[in-house]
Amino acid sequence: MKKSVYSMCGMCTVRCPIRVEVENNKVVWIEGNQHLLGGALCAKGSAGVALVADNERPQQPLIREGGRGAGRWQKVSWHTAYDYITDKLKKIKKEHGPESVVLSSRGGPWQDMYKTFIHAFGSPNYTNHDNTCGRNTHHASLSLNGVGRTGFGYDIKNSKHLVLFGRNMFASLKIAENLQTMDMLDNGGRLTYVDVRQSMTGLKASRFFQVRPGTDYALALGMIHEIIKRGLYDEEFIDRYVSGFDELCYFVEQYTPQWAAKECGVKEKAILDFVDEVAEDMPQVIFHPGWNLSRYKDSFYASRALHILNVLMGNIETKGGLIIPKGPSDCGIKGIRNLDCPKPDIKRADGVGWKYKHFDKGPGLAHLFFDAMEKHDPYAVKAWIAMRHDPFTSMPDPQRQKRFFDNCDLLVSIDTHYSEFGWYSDVILPESTYLERDNPICLQKGPKPRLAVRRKALEPEFDTKAGWEIFKQLADRLDIGDYFPYKTIEELYEWQLEPTEFTIDDFEEKGFISLSDKPIMFDRQELAGQFNTPSGKIEIISKKLEDANLPSLLTYESPRKPPKGMFRLVYGRAAVHSHSHTINNPLLHELMPKNSLWINKKIAAKLGVEENDVVDVIAENGVTERVRARVTEFIHPEAVYTVHGFGRQIPLQTKAYHAGLSDQKLMVNKLDDWDRAGGAINLCETFVQVRLSPNNPKRSVEL
Amino acid sequence: MNNYMIYLNSKRCIGCHGCEVHCKINKGLPVGPILCEIGHDPLKSVKGVPKTEFTFRSCFHCDDPFCVPICPTAAMIKRPDGIVYIDQERCIGCMACAGACPWSIPQINPDTNKAVKCDYCLDRVDRGKRPACVTKCTTHALKFVTIKEVGL
Numbered sequence: 024m025k026k027s028v029y030s031m032c033g034m035c036t037v038r039c040p041i042r043v044e045v046e047n048n049k050v051v052w053i054e055g056n057q058h059l060l061g062g063a064l065c066a067k068g069s070a071g072v073a074l075v076a077d078n079e080r081p082q083q084p085l086i087r088e089g090g091r092g093a094g095r096w097q098k099v100s101w102h103t104a105y106d107y108i109t110d111k112l113k114k115i116k117k118e119h120g121p122e123s124v125v126l127s128s129r130g131g132p133w134q135d136m137y138k139t140f141i142h143a144f145g146s147p148n149y150t151n152h153d154n155t156c157g158r159n160t161h162h163a164s165l166s167l168n169g170v171g172r173t174g175f176g177y178d179i180k181n182s183k184h185l186v187l188f189g190r191n192m193f194a195s196l197k198i199a200e201n202l203q204t205m206d207m208l209d210n211g212g213r214l215t216y217v218d219v220r221q222s223m224t225g226l227k228a229s230r231f232f233q234v235r236p237g238t239d240y241a242l243a244l245g246m247i248h249e250i251i252k253r254g255l256y257d258e259e260f261i262d263r264y265v266s267g268f269d270e271l272c273y274f275v276e277q278y279t280p281q282w283a284a285k286e287c288g289v290k291e292k293a294i295l296d297f298v299d300e301v302a303e304d305m306p307q308v309i310f311h312p313g314w315n316l317s318r319y320k321d322s323f324y325a326s327r328a329l330h331i332l333n334v335l336m337g338n339i340e341t342k343g344g345l346i347i348p349k350g351p352s353d354c355g356i357k358g359i360r361n362l363d364c365p366k367p368d369i370k371r372a373d374g375v376g377w378k379y380k381h382f383d384k385g386p387g388l389a390h391l392f393f394d395a396m397e398k399h400d401p402y403a404v405k406a407w408i409a410m411r412h413d414p415f416t417s418m419p420d421p422q423r424q425k426r427f428f429d430n431c432d433l434l435v436s437i438d439t440h441y442s443e444f445g446w447y448s449d450v451i452l453p454e455s456t457y458l459e460r461d462n463p464i465c466l467q468k469g470p471k472p473r474l475a476v477r478r479k480a481l482e483p484e485f486d487t488k489a490g491w492e493i494f495k496q497l498a499d500r501l502d503i504g505d506y507f508p509y510k511t512i513e514e515l516y517e518w519q520l521e522p523t524e525f526t527i528d529d530f531e532e533k534g535f536i537s538l539s540d541k542p543i544m545f546d547r548q549e550l551a552g553q554f555n556t557p558s559g560k561i562e563i564i565s566k567k568l569e570d571a572n573l574p575s576l577l578t579y580e581s582p583r584k585p586p587k588g589m590f591r592l593v594y595g596r597a598a599v600h601s602h603s604h605t606i607n608n609p610l611l612h613e614l615m616p617k618n619s620l621w622i623n624k625k626i627a628a629k630l631g632v633e634e635n636d637v638v639d640v641i642a643e644n645g646v647t648e649r650v651r652a653r654v655t656e657f658i659h660p661e662a663v664y665t666v667h668g669f670g671r672q673i674p675l676q677t678k679a680y681h682a683g684l685s686d687q688k689l690m691v692n693k694l695d696d697w698d699r700a701g702g703a704i705n706l707c708e709t710f711v712q713v714r715l716s717p718n719n720p721k722r723s724v725e726l
Numbered sequence: 727m728n729n730y731m732i733y734l735n736s737k738r739c740i741g742c743h744g745c746e747v748h749c750k751i752n753k754g755l756p757v758g759p760i761l762c763e764i765g766h767d768p769l770k771s772v773k774g775v776p777k778t779e780f781t782f783r784s785c786f787h788c789d790d791p792f793c794v795p796i797c798p799t800a801a802m803i804k805r806p807d808g809i810v811y812i813d814q815e816r817c818i819g820c821m822a823c824a825g826a827c828p829w830s831i832p833q834i835n836p837d838t839n840k841a842v843k844c845d846y847c848l849d850r851v852d853r854g855k856r857p858a859c860v861t862k863c864t865t866h867a868l869k870f871v872t873i874k875e876v877g878l
């Protein structure tokens with residue numbers, strides 16, 4: 024029997040809407056939801072089928088035998104694994120208090136479930152991967168607009184000019200956004216791209232600024248200077264909703280385009296021409312404030328400057344600009360229920376909320392738990408449950424992290440694949456792949472908000488379970504099962520939908536439920552109340568930052584030049600992989616089995632390195648990774664670039680094992696290099712040495 | 727006379743190689759054969775922006791194909807609408823077709839030990855649908871064109 028299932032992709036965290044056709048528990052067709060994406064899917068989305076079949080993933084619960092990381096696993100039943108975990112958790116709770124347990128997840132729309140679990144257990148310590156991703160952008164927006172990173176959607180399709188600072192959207196795909204951008208370009212729109220190298224996105228650009236690494240902030244300041252000088256800002260919007268504009272004018276006086284051009288290594292005329300274009304295109308100009316901007320020491324301020332540029336454009340709640348996402352109440356209807364348990368009134372172990380008051384308390388900052396592990400300050404952290412989060416791949420210096428985690432009595436990984444952290448942990452609970460599991464219903468806010476849900480298309484291939492089941496069963500054993508008021512997924516759906524007028528069957532027609540037929544736009548005269556800052560205005564001078572003794576407008580400081588013979592290590596993504604967790608997928612591995620090291624042609628010539636030569640990439644303390652060189656003129660000479668996620672060390676992943684270079688292992692001692700204002704780790708502040716590897720065999724002993 | 731062709735709008739293509747995987751998944755192909763390929767020239771600076779053109783290559787479905795007459799079991803067939811396809815029942819995997827094809831388009835499927843090549847997803851086309859690669863192209867850069875449409 025053939026069935027058709029609307030669901031949500033799970034090959035990356037974008038979670039595109041999909042439709043899957045299944046016959047005899049095999050996928051016979053998979054496509055992007057026709058109603059939303061017109062069928063479009065990316066390579067990873069199709070290769071989800073190969074993920075299900077991949078037997079190099081955990082197939083039943085595993086408990087460690089031998090030392091951490093030794094890779095000797097005892098295959099156990101779910102029952103045994105649950106007992107093992109909950110016995111340990113109870114013991115830790117008794118000896119060190121419930122707050123000594125941390126739960127981290129990758130993030131995403133189902134965080135309520137994970138938060139509920141850890142809060143009900145008695146710990147405030149929920150965290151996620153955003154400290155190595157969008158935290159700077161998020162905090163920049165919070166400090167300025169009073170709403171976080173998702174506080175605006177981008178109406179790219181109707182814009183006239185999209186400006187991307189390193190947001191390599193045609194490699195870090197988000198299909199709906201990609202389609203919008205293509206349509207905008209087809210309609211004659213402009214794309215300005217800023218990066219240290221040429222990328223897939225830059226190829227489509229009408230203007231490309233190849234900047235010196237670490238100077239994004241300078242370029243943004245130069246743009247602000249010129250835009251203000253020419254009066255290209257929405258005065259009425261600023262008068263009405265913005266405070267601190269005069270301070271901004273005064274502050275940017277020194278940052279002329281001439282200065283910015285010199286600092287960034289671009290032409291002054293290009294900046295002036297760009298501003299000419301802005302004059303033609305505004306207010307339909309979108310400055311994307313960045314996604315993974317956990318990069319340079321001033322990335323937070325670069326993102327803040329980009330947010331400020333949007334404010335100057337006056338593009339908020341304007342067609343072709345930044346649109347405030349709407350929810351059920353804006354449609355005059357009731358929303359769904361989500362799992363919930365209030366956060367225990369205990370200080371967070373990462374210091375967020377009391378030591379660092381300007382950060383969002385929601386997920387805190389994952390890298391700030393290590394002090395607690397090592398010095399028991401403010402108290403001991405003794406257990407870490409990682410829900411599809413891989414600290415060893417996302418954060419720098421896994422060798423050092425291991426020493427911290429060794430202070431824990433329990434490490435648990437819940438994941439569909441072996442993560443580097445999972446391999447080092449005590450218990451692995453294998454989650455079913457996204458095609459084999461249901462997930463709770465979630466709200467997708469936007470001008471046309473909708474409800475979406477991931478439905479199971481296949482019965483699990485192996486003895487794996489869905490997250491909703493795993494947390495329920497752990498909770499029951501810890502006597503906190505009441506917070507998970509369901510036994511089956513159908514009961515959970517019913518409970519979630521109870522306040523609404525919908526049933527789960529309503530998803531069947533299109534795979535989602537639209538809460539509004541037409542886009543909802545607020546009156547631009549009535550935006551007061553939308554900006555949740557202390558003053559209710561868009562605060563160019565942020566009270567929160569100033570209270571924390573941090574400048575709202577940071578005086579620019581030129582980035583360090585790499586010492587002689589060294590390069591700044593910059594990372595990114597390719598369209599066929601989602602960081603580390605797809606590297607072992609047979610069909611994606613077939614397309615991109617390894618990463619490479621991009622290096623500037625002239626520099627390579629000096630080093631005697633030719634295309635495809637093996638090079639040694641050497642970190643400060645001598646840690647060496649080996650990889651093939653990709654020699655190109657289209658990268659700044661100060662930088663070397665690689666695709667993140669490779670160089671994995673899990674022997675059971677035969678394809679990914681030691682394939683390519685791992686950038687985070689080269690970031691030695693970089694756990695402490697984090698942004699005091701933005702919270703994220705500065706992942707592009709590492710210098711490495713590059714040399715032609717002695718491992719380039721020129722000789723053959725065979726006939 | 728061919729009724730169909732696949733056209734790539736290079737301006738929309740982002741070289742994501744999605745089409746290659748869409749094709750493989752639709753045909754249930756293992757690691758090895760890749761029936762369509764995205765290629766591009768080295769980057770060249772155009773008005774200060776390094777650019778390139780993308781190309782899409784599957785099978786040319788030649789008017790006068792070399793692969794058809796050479797097949798010893800008459801498994802390689804050209805349909806009246808122009809589609810050149812392999813009758814999997816008859817194919818013995820000798821790969822004479824690949825040798826005859828100037829571009830070595832037919833490839834071996836290691837799962838079945840038979841030849842496999844782009845057949846314009848004829849099972850889909852016959853059901854009024856577009857090929858897998860076209861339907862699912864990430865940016866809708868690929869178009870499946872019936873020649874009548876372009877008025878040739």
Ligand code: SF4
Pocket residue numbers: 032033034035036037038039064065066067068196197198
């Ligand atoms: S971008 Fe690709 S991998 Fe990510 S959710 Fe969409 S289809 Fe899936």
Ligand code: SF4
Pocket residue numbers: 734738739740741742743744745746764782862863864865866867868
């Ligand atoms: S899927 Fe579409 S955009 Fe991607 S490489 Fe193929 S033709 Fe180009």
Ligand code: SF4
Pocket residue numbers: 748749750752761762784843844845846847857858859860
């Ligand atoms: S038309 Fe069908 S068989 Fe040919 S390349 Fe596209 S998906 Fe593959």
